[in-house]
Amino acid sequence: xxxxxxxxxxxxxxxxxxxxxxxxxEGQDYEPLLKQLDRCQRRFEACNGYELESRIAKMLxxxxxxxxxxxxxxxxFSGGWQMRINLGKVMLQEPxxxxxxxxxxxxxxxxxxxxxxxxxxxxxxxxxxxxxxxxLDRLCTQIVETERGVSTTxxxxxxxxxxxxxxxxxxxGSAYERQQKYLTEQQEFVERFRAKASRSTQAKSREKMLEKxxxxxxxxxxxxxxxxxxxxxxxxxxxxxxxxxVAHAYGENILFLGAKLEVERGDRIALVGPNGAGKSTLLxxxxxxxxxxxxxxxxxxxxxxxxxxxxxxxxxxxxxTVFETLQSAFPDLTNQELRTVLGQFLxxxxxxxxxxxxxxxxxxxxxxxxxxxLTPLNFLVxxxxxxxxxIPAKEMLEEALRNYEExxxxxxxxxxxxxSQVANRIVEVRDGELHPYNGDYAYYLAKKDEERREAEYxxxxxxxxxxxxxxxxxxxxxxxxxxxxxxxxxxx
Numbered sequence: 001x002x003x004x005x006x007x008x009x010x011x012x013x014x015x016x017x018x019x020x021x022x023x024x025x026e027g028q029d030y031e032p033l034l035k036q037l038d039r040c041q042r043r044f045e046a047c048n049g050y051e052l053e054s055r056i057a058k059m060l061x062x063x064x065x066x067x068x069x070x071x072x073x074x075x076x077f078s079g080g081w082q083m084r085i086n087l088g089k090v091m092l093q094e095p096x097x098x099x100x101x102x103x104x105x106x107x108x109x110x111x112x113x114x115x116x117x118x119x120x121x122x123x124x125x126x127x128x129x130x131x132x133x134x135x136l137d138r139l140c141t142q143i144v145e146t147e148r149g150v151s152t153t154x155x156x157x158x159x160x161x162x163x164x165x166x167x168x169x170x171x172x173g174s175a176y177e178r179q180q181k182y183l184t185e186q187q188e189f190v191e192r193f194r195a196k197a198s199r200s201t202q203a204k205s206r207e208k209m210l211e212k213x214x215x216x217x218x219x220x221x222x223x224x225x226x227x228x229x230x231x232x233x234x235x236x237x238x239x240x241x242x243x244x245x246v247a248h249a250y251g252e253n254i255l256f257l258g259a260k261l262e263v264e265r266g267d268r269i270a271l272v273g274p275n276g277a278g279k280s281t282l283l284x285x286x287x288x289x290x291x292x293x294x295x296x297x298x299x300x301x302x303x304x305x306x307x308x309x310x311x312x313x314x315x316x317x318x319x320x321t322v323f324e325t326l327q328s329a330f331p332d333l334t335n336q337e338l339r340t341v342l343g344q345f346l347x348x349x350x351x352x353x354x355x356x357x358x359x360x361x362x363x364x365x366x367x368x369x370x371x372x373x374l375t376p377l378n379f380l381v382x383x384x385x386x387x388x389x390x391i392p393a394k395e396m397l398e399e400a401l402r403n404y405e406e407x408x409x410x411x412x413x414x415x416x417x418x419x420s421q422v423a424n425r426i427v428e429v430r431d432g433e434l435h436p437y438n439g440d441y442a443y444y445l446a447k448k449d450e451e452r453r454e455a456e457y458x459x460x461x462x463x464x465x466x467x468x469x470x471x472x473x474x475x476x477x478x479x480x481x482x483x484x485x486x487x488x489x490x491x492x
Contacts, residue, residue, distance in 0.1 A: 055092060063088050064114060078275060080111030087118070097125045104132045108275040109414055131391055133158050133417035169219045176216045186210055228344045228400045233378035233407040236265050237301035240379055240408045241286055243434065246295035248281065255281055257432035259295070268401060268409040270419045270441070273429035279412045282429065283307070283381050286410060299379070306377035310384045312368040318357035322347050322367055325356060329371050345370045346393075361388040369397070380404070382411040386418050398422055416441065 048055075060070060063084045074085060083103075090098070098119075104112045116138050119126060130136055136143070136158035143154045143161035154161040190207045193199035243261040247254075255278035263269060263286075271279040284290045285297050287307040299305065309315075316325060326338050333341075342352050345366045356364065365388040372380075380401075386394050398421040401409055413419055419426075419441045426437040426444035437444040 052092070056088075059088055059091065062118075080107050080114075080275065083107060083111060083115070087115075095124060097127065098122065100126060100128045100130070102130055103128070104130060104135050104414070107414065109272060109416060110274050112414065112416075131386075131389070131394065132415060133391065133394075134415075134420070137417070172216065173219045176218050179213075179216045183210065183213070228373065228396055230373055230400055230404050230407060231376055233376065233404075234302060234304065235406060236303050236378050236408065238265055239263070239300040240265055240267070240303055241300065241410075242296075242298050243282075243285075244296045244298075246285065246292045246297060248278070248285065248290070248292045248294075254432060256292070256434075259432065259434045261427060261434045261436065263408060263410060265408055266405060267425050268404075268423050269411070269425045269427055270423035271410065271412045271427050271429055272419070272444070277429040278432075279429050280310070280383050282434075283309075283383050283410065283412060287381050303379050304377050305379040305381055306372055306375055308368070308372050308380070308382045308385050310387060312365075312372070314364075316356050316364060316368060318355065320356055321353050322356065322359065322363075323352040325367060326371060326374070330374055333374075341370060341374060362390055362393065365389055366393055373400070378407050380407060380409045380411075382409065382413075384413055385411060386413055386415045394418055 044050075057067075057070070060067065065081075065084070074082060077085065100119075103115060107115070112132070112135065116135060119139055126139065128136065128140065138157070140157050141155070143156070143158060145152050145154065145161070145165070154164050156164065186206050187210065190203045190210070193203040194207075196203075239262055241261075241263040243259055246256050246259040248256045248259075259282075271282060273279055281290065284307075285292055287305050288297075289307070320328065322342065323338060326342065327333075327335075330338070339352065342348070347363075347367070351359075356367070359367070369385065385397060389397065394415070398418060401422045409422070411422070424440055426439070426441060428435040428437065428444075437447055439447075
């Protein structure tokens with residue numbers, strides 16, 4: 001990060017010109033290079049290059065960096081901190097508007113919450129493309145929806161946009177039905193009296209009037225949406241999985257130390273915690289892809305687990321078609337059954353005959369989910385299942401998981417809105433242990449806020465007690481000194 005002034009110098013062209021001058025041979029004409037150096041020097045000064053170091057020093061604390069971080073290499077920082085560095089580089093340019101394309105991708109919840117707070121304090125306009133609905137809720141004051149080639153602006157955040165859109169669709173639906181009823185009645189009148197001499201003039205007049213009426217379009221109920229329900233799972237015992245005194249590490253990096261957890265039938269558990277805490281590792285331990293160094297992980301009676309990993313879509317056979325991918329996994333299903341399932345995941349027409357290599361990342365993710373969810377499972381272990389999914393696909397997945405009442409789910413996701421819609425228990429991975437919160441995401445946030453206030457209160461009380469103790473010690477020392485002085489006065 002400390003190399004930014006040099007980066008600006010390079011951008012101004014100073015670095016290359018200085019080297020060129022240093023490499024001049026005797027007798028070479030240096031006037032053109034000096035003139036070019038002068039131009040670059042003026043450009044550097046116009047960019048306030050000499051103020052850059054002080055501006056960086058001022059910005060580092062705003063980005064959450066300690067003064068000692070300024071000389072560290074960028075590669076030493078995690079993805080979330082590298083995001084802050086890139087954001088700082090943008091903000092140093094003092095932009096008039098900030099354009100953000102999926103800024104929360106690959107960030108943990110802590111980094112996303114920091115980014116929200118930072119952006120809220122900015123005074124410049126923001127234009128955001130994001131599938132993170134909680135992020136949109138907290139930051140946006142307008143939502144621009146583009147659907148079937150038409151853009152519509154809604155005032156408010158994402159939740160308010162949904163309410164307004166539902167209200168507009170309902171109002172449009174009512175107006176459409178009223179108009180259709182009116183048009184039908186008028187058309188019937190025209191058809192009935194067109195041939196009657198006594199009423200034909202009136203019928204023709206109404207027919208002309210009908211032609212001039214501006215038609216209200218039907219609501220967009222025909223826009224394709226995903227609908228999916230899991231096959232009814234076989235019933236498991238009450239305890240689906242148990243984690244007992246598990247310790248696990250990669251080299252010197254200890255992830256778990258005495259971790260304990262019971263997963264019960266019907267649980268929809270979301271694992272939360274910073275990147276690197278061990279959430280994905282715990283999922284792999286649950287399905288037996290890794291073995292803990294100490295302790296036991298056991299699955300309960302009649303448990304059939306299914307695992308969806310972050311790069312599941314990348315594991316698809318790129319040479320197969322979309323249809324062949326499902327057909328090879330489920331040979332007992334008829335072509336019609338396979339086409340029906342693919343249609344539920346928005347693969348229709350000739351799309352099902354596309355090679356997997358030719359479909360988008362979001363389509364690959366939907367295909368991977370379709371393959372997993374067709375398997376008769378009763379314990380789903382999902383690692384970032386919403387990666388690459390657009391908002392309609394996320395909503396489909398949320399609805400399917402909410403209706404998966406006899407099944408059990410443990411998932412990892414950085415999508416807080418998704419977690420709030422799906423999870424009925426939250427487990428925080430922290431300091432090598434698993435801390436369960438027996439409620440939904442709102443309950444977890446409330447409890448964390450309560451814990452934070454209690455910790456602040458205890459810290460304040462401890463600080464007060466430390467000051468009082470120091471004051472009492474000082475008073476005792478003062479009394480001792482006073483007594484000693486008095487004794488010395490009496491016995492010179």
